[in-house]
Amino acid sequence: MLSKIVRTAANQLILFILIFGLYVIAHGHLTPGGGFQGGAVIVSGVVMLLVAFSSKELKKSLRERTLSVMESSGALIFIGLAFAGIGIAFFYNFLVGTPIFGRIPVTGPNPGDIWTGGVIPLMNFAVGLKVVAGLSAVVLAMALFSSGEEIEE
Amino acid sequence: MMEHVPLNFPFLAAALLVGISFYILIFKRNLIKLIMGIGMLASGVNLFLVALGYRAGGNAPIYTDVPEGPMVLPVPQALTLTSIVINVAVLALMLTMVILIYRHTGNIDSKKSRILKG
Amino acid sequence: MRQVIGLIVLLVVIAFLVSGMLQFIHPFGYPPSDIDDYIIEKAQEETASNNVVASVVFDYRGFDTLGEATILFTAVTGVLLLLRTVKRKEKNS
Numbered sequence: 495m496l497s498k499i500v501r502t503a504a505n506q507l508i509l510f511i512l513i514f515g516l517y518v519i520a521h522g523h524l525t526p527g528g529g530f531q532g533g534a535v536i537v538s539g540v541v542m543l544l545v546a547f548s549s550k551e552l553k554k555s556l557r558e559r560t561l562s563v564m565e566s567s568g569a570l571i572f573i574g575l576a577f578a579g580i581g582i583a584f585f586y587n588f589l590v591g592t593p594i595f596g597r598i599p600v601t602g603p604n605p606g607d608i609w610t611g612g613v614i615p616l617m618n619f620a621v622g623l624k625v626v627a628g629l630s631a632v633v634l635a636m637a638l639f640s641s642g643e644e645i646e647e
Numbered sequence: 648m649m650e651h652v653p654l655n656f657p658f659l660a661a662a663l664l665v666g667i668s669f670y671i672l673i674f675k676r677n678l679i680k681l682i683m684g685i686g687m688l689a690s691g692v693n694l695f696l697v698a699l700g701y702r703a704g705g706n707a708p709i710y711t712d713v714p715e716g717p718m719v720l721p722v723p724q725a726l727t728l729t730s731i732v733i734n735v736a737v738l739a740l741m742l743t744m745v746i747l748i749y750r751h752t753g754n755i756d757s758k759k760s761r762i763l764k765g
Numbered sequence: 766m767r768q769v770i771g772l773i774v775l776l777v778v779i780a781f782l783v784s785g786m787l788q789f790i791h792p793f794g795y796p797p798s799d800i801d802d803y804i805i806e807k808a809q810e811e812t813a814s815n816n817v818v819a820s821v822v823f824d825y826r827g828f829d830t831l832g833e834a835t836i837l838f839t840a841v842t843g844v845l846l847l848l849r850t851v852k853r854k855e856k857n858s
Contacts, residue, residue, distance in 0.1 A: 523814040524711050528822070530732055569838060576831065585827035590813045598813045599710070606711040611814040614823050624834060628841040632739055639848045640746065655793050658786050666779035674771045700801075703794035708817040710809060718817075720801040725821045729833045736840035743844050 495548045504546035511539035522618040524606035529618040533625030540630045549637035556634060561627045568624035575613055575620070587612040657698035664691030678745050678755045682738070689734040696727045 495501070519532030544552055579586030589596045589612045599610050664687055671684030700720035706713050708721040745755065752760040791797065804825065805817060812820040822830055 523816050523819050524709075525816070526707065526709060526818075528816075528819050530728065565838070565841070569834060572831075572834060576827065585824065587812055587824055590811075596813060599809055599815055601809050603710055603713045604815070606815050612812060612824075614812070614814050614819055617823050618819075621830075621834065624837065628837055629735075632841055632844050635845055635848045636743070636746070639850065655786065655790070657793060658790060659783065662782040662786050663779065666775065666782055669778050670771065670775045673774065674767075698793070700796060701794055702796065702798075708805065710815040710817070718805055720796060720798055721804060721817045721821050722801055722826075724818050725826060725829075728818075728822060729829055732833050733836055736837050739844055740840055743847050747847060 495551065496546055500546050504542055508539050508543060511542070512536060515539065519618055519622040520615070521606075521608070523611035523614045524608065529621030530625055532618075533622045533629070536622075536626050537629045537633070540626075541633055544633060544637055549634065549641055552634065553638065556630065558631070561631045565624055565627035565631070568620045568622075568627065571620040572617060572624070575617055579613075587614075589613050657694065657701075661691050661695035661698065664688075664694065676757050678748070678757055681757070682741055682745065685741070686734075686738065689730070693727050693730055696723050696730065699723050 515532045515536035517532075518527040518535055519529060522528035522532070540556075576585050579588035582588075590598070595609060595611050595613070595615060597607060597610050599607055668684045668688040668691065671680060671687070675681060675684070700723035702717050702719050705717045705719040708718045708724075748760055749755055754760060804821065808817045808820050809815070812824045814820050
């Protein structure tokens with residue numbers, strides 16, 4: 495555990511990193527970015543918290559049960575959206591034309607409209623959830639294994 | 648054939664990266680250096696994929712406020728995205744195995760940690 | 766001796782790659798593009814999104830993204846399986 499100045503600065507900075515990562519995930523169909531890139535930004539914020547506080551402190555907040563449920567639900571939402579258009583083809587974009595996310599943009603260069611995209615923004619959220627839960631579980635397991643482990647015989 | 652040399656610099660850089668990583672994988676014995684060589688091979692292949700789809704004077708393939716001109720090809724960029732994520736997953740598994748080998752045999756030389764005990 | 770053989774192998778591999786690259790690859794900046802012209806034309810009507818790369822990753826080539834998500838899930842499962850800390854209880858004989 496590092497000194498008090500580092501801990502206070504990390505507590506303030508994690509909010510801005512989380513907001514920026516969610517912006518990159520949510521606007522994946524208008525600007526460069528998407529699910530994988532935004533997930534990597536949020537995981538780098540979690541690694542900053544892991545360095546400032548030790549891994550034993552962080553284990554009380556990020557429990558294993560929560561991360562496992564997050565990753566599995568991300569995978570299930572992705573496959574559910576892929577199977578929902580099975581009437582015509584696998585991975586068919588069935589939301590184009592419907593009022594949920596389905597406005598068609600003007601052809602050619604235009605300022606973007608956020609309610610376009612079809613099934614792509616929902617798939618971005620599912621993949622972002624999966625990447626955040628998976629990579630932060632891997633980093634936390636590596637830090638816990640090599641710092642303190644109890645093998646008592 | 649020699650007039651292609653001043654134009655093809657990204658392909659030359661990718662060939663140099665792949666060649667140096669072959670040398671590392673054949674002739675080095677430390678396990679951490681081998682893992683760094685595999686990472687360098689991944690970087691060379693990703694650079695080659697992205698450089699294959701460049702159009703001279705092109706812009707990014709996104710229609711939001713794009714200036715006039717041709718667009719760069721989008722399919723090699725999608726393949727590079729998949730390749731980067733797969734390399735991250737394989738690198739995580741390799742580093743875990745190096746941690747376990749060091750815990751059980753005590754050194755990370757690939758010739759000394761091959762002997763079965765017990 | 767080992768280092769001389771190593772340098773010769775390095776030079777042979779780099780010469781082979783560079784010669785193959787100078788003969789067979791198109792000049793940098795003018796690629797052959799048949800299917801990419803179709804995708805750039807029609808991506809805004811068929812998939813209704815401004816980002817052509819996102820529509821290629823999730824709509825035109827969505828099966829590759831499904832395989833990549835499976836690989837990520839399998840790798841995370843494998844890492845968490847190998848890094849378990851074992852607590853063995855004391856046995857009273």
